[in-house]
Amino acid sequence: MEEPLHRALGLTDDEADSIAEILGRDPNxxxxxxxxxxxxxxxxxKSSRIHLQRLPxxxxxxxxxxxxxxxxxxxxxxxxxxxxxxxHNHPSAIEPYQGAATGVGGILRDIFTMGARPxxxxxxxxxxxxxxxxxxxxxxxxxxxxxxxxxxxxxPNVGGETVFDETYTGNPLVNVFCLxxxxxxxxxxxEATGVGNxxxxxxxxxxRDGIGGVSVLxxxxxxxxxxxxxKRPSVQVGDPFEEKRLIEACLELLDEGLVVGIxxxxxxxxxxxxxxxxxxxxxxxDVDVTAVHLRQADLEPFEVMTSESQERMLAIVEPxxxxxxxxxxxxxxxxxxxxxxxxxxxxxxxxxxPGGEILADIPASSLHDAAPLYDRPMAEPDRSAEIDPxxxxxxxxxxxxxxxxxxxxxxxxxxxxxxLFLNTIIGPGDDAALLRLKHPTTGVDTGRGLxxxxxxxxxxxxxxxxxxxxxxxxxxxxxxxxxxxxPLALVNNLNFGNPEHPETMWQLSQAVDGMTEACExxxxxxxxxxxxxxxxxxxxxxxxxxxxxMLGMTGSLDQPPPGMGLVDGHRxxxxxxxxxxLGGSLWAxxxxxxxxxxxxxDYDMHLxxxxxxxxxxxxGLVSAVHDVGAGGLGVAVTEMAIAGxxxxxxxxxxxxxxxxxxAPSRVVxxxxxxxxxxxxxxxxxxxxxxxxxxxATGDRISFKGxxxxxxADATSRFESTIPSALGVE
Amino acid sequence: MSTVGVVRFPGTNxxxxxxxxxxxxxxxxxxxxxxxxxxxGVDAVVIAGGFAHGDYLRxxxxxxxxxxxxxxxDAAKSGMPVVGICNGFQVLTEAGLLPGALQKNRGxxxxxxxxxxxxxxxxxxxxxxxxxxxELDIPINHFEGNYTCDDATLAxxxxxxxxxxxxxxxxxxxxxxxAGVCNDARNVVGxxxxxxxxxxxxxxxEDGNVLLRGLLEAI
Numbered sequence: 001m002e003e004p005l006h007r008a009l010g011l012t013d014d015e016a017d018s019i020a021e022i023l024g025r026d027p028n029x030x031x032x033x034x035x036x037x038x039x040x041x042x043x044x045x046k047s048s049r050i051h052l053q054r055l056p057x058x059x060x061x062x063x064x065x066x067x068x069x070x071x072x073x074x075x076x077x078x079x080x081x082x083x084x085x086x087x088h089n090h091p092s093a094i095e096p097y098q099g100a101a102t103g104v105g106g107i108l109r110d111i112f113t114m115g116a117r118p119x120x121x122x123x124x125x126x127x128x129x130x131x132x133x134x135x136x137x138x139x140x141x142x143x144x145x146x147x148x149x150x151x152x153x154x155x156p157n158v159g160g161e162t163v164f165d166e167t168y169t170g171n172p173l174v175n176v177f178c179l180x181x182x183x184x185x186x187x188x189x190x191e192a193t194g195v196g197n198x199x200x201x202x203x204x205x206x207x208r209d210g211i212g213g214v215s216v217l218x219x220x221x222x223x224x225x226x227x228x229x230x231k232r233p234s235v236q237v238g239d240p241f242e243e244k245r246l247i248e249a250c251l252e253l254l255d256e257g258l259v260v261g262i263x264x265x266x267x268x269x270x271x272x273x274x275x276x277x278x279x280x281x282x283x284x285x286d287v288d289v290t291a292v293h294l295r296q297a298d299l300e301p302f303e304v305m306t307s308e309s310q311e312r313m314l315a316i317v318e319p320x321x322x323x324x325x326x327x328x329x330x331x332x333x334x335x336x337x338x339x340x341x342x343x344x345x346x347x348x349x350x351x352x353x354p355g356g357e358i359l360a361d362i363p364a365s366s367l368h369d370a371a372p373l374y375d376r377p378m379a380e381p382d383r384s385a386e387i388d389p390x391x392x393x394x395x396x397x398x399x400x401x402x403x404x405x406x407x408x409x410x411x412x413x414x415x416x417x418x419x420l421f422l423n424t425i426i427g428p429g430d431d432a433a434l435l436r437l438k439h440p441t442t443g444v445d446t447g448r449g450l451x452x453x454x455x456x457x458x459x460x461x462x463x464x465x466x467x468x469x470x471x472x473x474x475x476x477x478x479x480x481x482x483x484x485x486x487p488l489a490l491v492n493n494l495n496f497g498n499p500e501h502p503e504t505m506w507q508l509s510q511a512v513d514g515m516t517e518a519c520e521x522x523x524x525x526x527x528x529x530x531x532x533x534x535x536x537x538x539x540x541x542x543x544x545x546x547x548x549x550m551l552g553m554t555g556s557l558d559q560p561p562p563g564m565g566l567v568d569g570h571r572x573x574x575x576x577x578x579x580x581x582l583g584g585s586l587w588a589x590x591x592x593x594x595x596x597x598x599x600x601x602d603y604d605m606h607l608x609x610x611x612x613x614x615x616x617x618x619x620g621l622v623s624a625v626h627d628v629g630a631g632g633l634g635v636a637v638t639e640m641a642i643a644g645x646x647x648x649x650x651x652x653x654x655x656x657x658x659x660x661x662x663a664p665s666r667v668v669x670x671x672x673x674x675x676x677x678x679x680x681x682x683x684x685x686x687x688x689x690x691x692x693x694x695x696a697t698g699d700r701i702s703f704k705g706x707x708x709x710x711x712a713d714a715t716s717r718f719e720s721t722i723p724s725a726l727g728v729e
Numbered sequence: 730m731s732t733v734g735v736v737r738f739p740g741t742n743x744x745x746x747x748x749x750x751x752x753x754x755x756x757x758x759x760x761x762x763x764x765x766x767x768x769x770g771v772d773a774v775v776i777a778g779g780f781a782h783g784d785y786l787r788x789x790x791x792x793x794x795x796x797x798x799x800x801x802x803d804a805a806k807s808g809m810p811v812v813g814i815c816n817g818f819q820v821l822t823e824a825g826l827l828p829g830a831l832q833k834n835r836g837x838x839x840x841x842x843x844x845x846x847x848x849x850x851x852x853x854x855x856x857x858x859x860x861x862x863x864e865l866d867i868p869i870n871h872f873e874g875n876y877t878c879d880d881a882t883l884a885x886x887x888x889x890x891x892x893x894x895x896x897x898x899x900x901x902x903x904x905x906x907x908a909g910v911c912n913d914a915r916n917v918v919g920x921x922x923x924x925x926x927x928x929x930x931x932x933x934x935e936d937g938n939v940l941l942r943g944l945l946e947a948i
Contacts, residue, residue: 241783
């Protein structure tokens with residue numbers, strides 16, 4: 001017997017029954033295809049929604065929380081900041097350049113859809129091991145794709161992370177974060193209101209690319225016996241020049257107040273954009289499928305409605321403004337077509353020509369609100385066989401182990417324009433990026449800065465997804481503190497394996513709980529997010545990888561933050577508790593030890609450490625600053641020595657646990673001898689302990705009684721890790 | 730007050746940065762749209778960085794046909810200062826207003842980083858406020874910045890002191906370490922580094938200001 005159409009489209013039998021119930025009849029094939037994309041995991045969050053509801057989302061400065069195209073917070077002086085994070089993991093696994101490029105394009109549209117000019121991008125990237133040829137090919141393609149699209153479209157890429165680990169072999173993670181700013185009064189939402197208003201589709205023509213991207217690609221894993229190249233037609237192809245013109249055209253439309261609502265076309269294409277705007281506005285819409293400008297003439301209506309061709313927007317415009325909208329689009333060489341009308345009631349009707357045959361007739365909101373909600377079974381994985389790093393033997397040569405953990409990512413970010421718009425005070429390669437905050441239309445400098453960081457650590461989260469995620473949030477807070485910024489809000493990208501595996505759902509649920517706990521304790525609301533599931537290849541789920549993108553703000557910037565480079569002759573101190581424990585550490589993972597427990601996280605102490613760090617950085621009292629993260633104190637101090645070009649003589653690090661522990665709430669500081677008294681008094685007044693570590697001097701990195709190595713060797717190891725693996729200059 | 734016109738093609742992205750940096754020096758600058766045919770009475774022209782017309786076909790290859798380029802060429806011939814920064818340099822070579830061409834970087838990757846730039850000649854519409862031999866810390870940001878020309882052109886550039894800026898540590902394979910050249914009348918200058926990105930202490934360098942001030946003084 002032939003497979004029923006709904007199954008071929010990725011819908012379950014129960015889901016097909018629900019659709020028939022909603023319509024009171026059987027859906028036709030076009031309607032079925034519209035439900036199949038909108039009810040896909042990628043669009044509907046059907047496996048994760050039940051958990052995401054637990055996240056804290058509110059604060060007085062939050063203007064728009066989750067559920068819109070981007071989260072928006074008030075940053076003062078009449079400016080609002082919009083930010084979001086997305087993933088393009090599966091397209092990038094198949095077609096690295098285009099997958100990553102269109103990821104950049106998609107996130108930009110989410111930002112300027114809100115009325116904001118995108119001012120910064122960050123890419124948290126995860127690839128398979130550098131030893132694996134396909135992973136190297138993916139990494140090179142992804143970085144070129146981000147570079148090729150992002151530089152051309154004209155939005156600076158100011159940071160992110162690059163991690164190579166075998167858990168991502170076959171399923172890389174390509175997440176992308178974007179920040180935009182707008183005059184607060186320009187904030188627009190993707191709503192279709194006003195009967196008789198016109199829906200204008202503008203941007204690229206619609207083609208056969210990316211059909212079923214959300215259902216075929218994003219909502220299933222990869223298998224060895226399946227030829228991944230067969231999925232290649234589901235990957236879209238990007239055109240950064242089209243997007244650049246689209247950005248400028250959209251911002252001019254918004255400046256002139258010509259649109260009632262606006263929505264980008266992303267996953268599920270026109271089907272999503274028309275139904276989402278109509279359903280948000282509590283209206284219906286008649287869409288003339290023949291009015292859509294096409295790349296090839298013979299597209300079927302279901303292809304037009306579900307195509308994921310890139311660089312397209314839908315604006316809802318009052319009839320009197322249609323001519324001016326078309327004129328502005330023409331100025332920017334952007335093709336525009338009036339394709340629909342806002343109508344009473346809540347039906348989305350697809351018509352074959354004006355007044356023509358009704359090809360589909362469905363309640364717009366049912367594509368969203370009636371999407372299935374699953375409470376999938378959960379089970380804690382049995383990890384009793386995992387090795388506890390506490391039982392590992394001390395290293396014979398801790399210096400060699402330390403050098404193995406060094407990796408400079410500048411091969412990645414020197415390929416990105418990180419300076420456009422003259423905002424970048426601290427760019428890629430530091431704890432967080434820091435941007436000047438200028439008014440987006442007047443250009444007036446507020447004198448304050450926006451800090452942004454992305455963080456994720458799968459080594460922590462495989463050991464304990466609850467605390468690992470909490471530590472991730474905590475690390476982002478401390479990264480922002482290192483540039484003097486106080487957190488305002490975060491967005492998250494939850495990258496997990498197959499939700500049909502109970503272990504994956506348990507990890508996801510634990511991660512959400514950990515994030516909830518940390519966000520409440522550290523006062524960081526969640527204003528948006530994305531969930532990427534089915535990150536698996538050949539039946540192997542990736543380690544849980546929740547990634548956060550956090551936005552913070554500084555006070556008046558009298559001087560740039562010092563960065564991490566040590567200054568010759570300055571003292572080196574650690575701010576924060578001593579901390580110990582090797583659970584979840586990079587060093588332990590290198591020895592296959594994925595068991596044990598993560599170090600303790602004390603939120604109250606963490607808040608005080610962050611506050612002292614911000615005060616010291618903004619007061620100009622420290623000459624170098626770097627938080628302790630992956631690789632522990634040993635790696636943090638060595639990175640600071642490399643950045644400053646000066647060695648270190650350190651004491652009070654007695655064993656490999658102290659050297660490699662990733663216990664949270666610690667910041668390494670370089671301090672001029674004359675400032676030591678002030679710094680110690682400030683820490684003491686806040687009840688934050690300090691450890692005097694040593695002195696920046698000479699050309700060796702020495703932890704007394706444990707490690708003594710040459711700075712030049714460490715620098716060379718640091719700089720060559722990626723280039724030598726890739727065989728490039 | 731004299732005014733600098735900054736040309737905006739579709740795909741240009743450094744136009745407002747250039748205006749901001751010039752304004753930061755007390756100068757006045759305004760945007761010129763690529764479809765305009767007159768220069769609105771400006772006293773100098775900057776063709777800003779970016780990806781004019783998407784850099785499709787070849788950087789600058791389409792931009793040189795934009796209507797405004799006829800007026801820019803006329804102004805250049807009349808002696809008005811015309812500066813092309815990065816993509817603007819590529820446009821000026823494609824338009825035949827400067828010798829040579831910019832090809833893909835040696836190493837075949839995009840490069841964004843600060844570079845030490847040496848001032849080789851102070852006799853141009855851009856370098857008049859600098860001192861010969863001065864080293865400036867200014868970022869580059871390009872894929873196609875590898876300057877090339879035939880041997881005869883290189884010899885003539887050298888003989889006529891038309892190489893105005895060079896890289897101290899050549900990042901992209903440019904012949905003769907060339908970072909910037911001028912025409913033989915010295916009023917048209919092209920350079921790959923972005924002086925506007927080194928225009929504020931918070932950006933890590935203010936060395937670009939000496940070049941932009943030179944442009945304002947050349948008007």
